[in-house]
Amino acid sequence: MADVIFRTQGITKVYDTGEVQVFALAGVDLELYKGELTVLLGPSGSGKSTLLNILGGLDHATDGRVWFEDTELTDLPDRGLTKYRRDHVGFVFQFYNLVPSLTARENVQLVTDVAPDPMPAEEALALVGLGKRMDHFPSEMSGGEQQRVAIARAIAKRPQILLCDEPTGALDSTTGVQVLEVLRDINERFGTTTVVITHNAEIQRMAHRVIFFQDGKISEVRTNETRLSPSEIVW
Amino acid sequence: MQAIDRKLLRDFKRLWIQAVAIALVLACGVAIMLTSVGMYNALSETRAAYYERNRFADVFAITTRAPRSLLPEIAHIDGVLGIEARISGEAILDIPGRNRTAVGHILSYPETADPVLNVPLLVSGRFPDPLSSGEAVVNAPFANANVLTEGDSFSANLRGRKRELTIVGTVLSPEFIYTIGPGAMMPDNSAFGVIWMPERAAAAAYDMTGAFNNISLSLAAGAQTPPVIDALDTLLEPFGGLGAYDRTTHQSDAFLDAEINQLKGMAAILPPIFFGISAFLVSMVMGRIISLERSEIGLLKAIGYSNTEICLHYLMLAGLIAVVGVGVGWLAGTWLARDTAAQYAEFFNFPYVIFRVSYWVYAASGLAGLLTTSLGAAHAALKAAKLAPAIAMQPPAPPRFKRSIIDEAMARMQLAQSTVMIFRSLLRWPLRSFLTSLGLAFAVASVIAATFINDALDEIVDLAFYQTNRQDAMLLFASDVPETAVEDVRHLPGVLQAESQQFHAAILRHGHLSKRAAVESRRPGNDLSRVLDAEGRLLDVPPGGLVLSERLAGHLEVQAGDSIEVEFLSGRRETFLLPVTALVELHFGLGAYMDFETMNAMFRQAPRVSTVNVTLDESQTEALHAAIKKTPRITGIVEMNENRRSFQDTIEQNIVVMNTIYIGIAVLITVGVTYNAARIQLSERARELASLRILGFGRGEVSYILMGEMMLIALIAQPFGWLIGAWIAQLMTNAFSSDLYAIPLVLKPATFTVASLVVLTAAFVSVMIVRRRLDGLDLVAVMKTRE
Structure with missing residues (x-):
């Protein structure tokens, strides 16, 4: 796990609301390693999502530098960031963000249509246990199922990194556990570097490493000697 | 995919x-x-x-009688390519089975070769035998309207000589794409026909052997028309040329x-x-x-x-x-x-x-x-x-509302919160509200642009047929006759009133501008054909002056008080400088009027008339027509009632179609704008409105907010719509105005009311459709959605 996949150097992110400047990130230095499952933990507004957005190429840092492997993302133009997201990154969001007018299969195809080396949509859905619900629309599925479609969509491109922002935030604990199991399975099976943001302190126990955030800074980094399987986690 | x-x-x-x-x-x-x-x-x-x-x-001219020996000279005019010299005249026709008279325009068909210009296109039959005196071809619309075919005969009163003509063919001609009889305002194919007869027969009938009175020229490519017209006028002047003209005047x-x-x-x-x-x-x-x-x-x-x-x-x-x-x-x-x-x-x-x-x-x-x-x-x-x-990925920030003077005003008026919401939303997105309103304004304008024509045409009919031309018929003479003819007309069966009228073709000039028009004159106090001033009062043209229609004055850029040059094309072809004493509104033709005595004095003649206006006893129509058929000097009759009926029929058909289309379009625009705007409102404010329902507002109260805003926008649109509608109507009257007719801009309150009613009703129905969705909102589901 010595290979570094992400490296950041003093990144800050300032939101200028006109009257006040809000520091969402205030100088973060961080390294993430290939194949590890990292949990970012911290209260609301501590900068977790902002960091995730910057790592995922959804947003630019105000200051500091970010590398993905040997590529510096910091000053990549919009076109470059789009290509980076298309080729390397899978996203999972708290509210699933499925396109309501597309079926599960078609939602995954959104990705397989544009990714360079995707797996078939059916295979991705089978991986998350939805092989039999492929032709259902989001409105016909439970929250857990919808989140699993979102994960299938994220992994279908065989991403090197999977960025998950509160993936269980909108789910009850039973369904949440199912989703976490899928994430761990993907991480182990494909060695996909996985970053999970959560409020839920219990989830940290399945991670290789846990990074704590407070006021836009990293307050602590902890490595788990023993990891729990999601089914052992209760909240 | x-x-x-x-x-x-x-x-x-x-x-x-x-x-x-x-x-x-x-x-x-x-x-x-x-x-x-x-x-x-x-x-x-x-x-x-x-x-x-x-x-x-390309160029046309009429003369009284010019010798054919003049033709080589005409052919030598620079730029002239082809010449067609013909004999033309008017004739009263007596068609078997038709009680009323018809008017025929006679044209000669060349004897030795095919026509060079204005070549008639044979629709059926053949062209007349050059040596026959009784064969003719007629224009196909006339034949169809009177159910005439080859072999049928009718009689024509050619300058007092009654001639039996047999139809040997029907034709169409590029000269008569739009066929309208002399003095008529609308085409009537049964009452007016064009008749081609062999040159020899026409020459005999009109005493034109070795002569012509109708000439057409074609010009070489690139040749200028005005010099040709001038040269032709000079050549024809000694022979009673009435002034050559080009296609634009044809x-x-x-x-x-x-x-x-x-x-x-x-x-x-x-x-x-x-x-x-x-x-x-x-x-x-x-x-x-x-x-x-x-x-x-x-x-x-x-x-x-x-x-x-x-x-x-x-x-x-x-x-x-x-x-x-x-x-x-x-x-x-x-x-x-x-x-x-x-x-x-x-x-x-x-x-x-x-x-x-x-x-x-x-x-x-x-x-x-x-x-x-x-x-x-x-x-x-x-x-x-x-x-x-x-x-x-984040939900949008809530829209910013700011307190303004209007808010304070609303607070002072102690409006209900729901009403305040309507006004705030309207003001929060002023551009959107304005554009929505503008869209609806165009719908209102569309109805106005279509329906104002009804009133305009009513005014045309009223002014043309009930105010100015109140005669039942006009009797036309081949050439001007002494005024004593009016007395003869008065003795025809069924004639109740008869009044004299004189026409002379003239070119009116003002500076570099000129226009060809007929100058009319009548005796002061005439009651049948009248000139009215802007207030609708009878206007007797003062001696020595000229009254012009506003459109003619516009062409010449003259106002009342200016003087213009009038070159008469008949008689001695004299030119006079005359003051314009008044302008009048006129919808058909370009009117120019003079005093009767003044005109006779200018022509140095005893009073003469070109037409006699009459009122008729309808029960004697048949007897009148029978008498006219036998009266050699009368070459035509224009029945005003027929004209009015034909005008109204033609217009009415078009108006119904046009009104239906435009009102349909207005409804479409209204539904398009209102339905979309209301749906957008609903989707934007579903949460807000559902919250109100949860707070205890009734369905009616909640839909009031949505419908109130839309209907308020629709109301605001009305005055804009009226303005735009009036503007488009103005554009249309300008676009439709020509030398031949003009559509007046008549905008009555009823037109605006109808337009507003159509649009407000369509808007209301569209909003009601959206209201049904609002009533069916699943409150819990709406509140659960993230945005």
């Missing part, structure tokens, strides 16, 4: 009512463009082809030209309005779709879709709407163009109408539709492309 394209199709399916509402507005623009541009081309091309194939002349061509220009005006005014409204609707709907799909846009970007792909995705949605609109517009336009072409074929006497609407018109209208919708969607699509993915 890619998943993103499938999303596109499903979005379109979901939005189909809104999409169709927009597409239909777009279709109106496309259809009108197709019809007007298509018909404009068809008519111009048909005319050009017909003129070329049948060698329609009656049939001038009418055709007026029609073609109307089509051009229609093509320029209407389609852009429809394209504009559909672009606005597209922009409104797309703007809303994009704010609703914010998070989806963010997601697509997160997945790796590029800005261009996202921009294209939304442009394609607009493109789909355009495709439907253009498709429907093409279908409707093709049908409408076909129908219009058929109407033209009926109204104008073309041997053929080049029917096709060129492919480029289809392409251009399609492209225009596609471009305008894309333009409408561009802002929203670019906004989608520019949306930063990280921001797109």
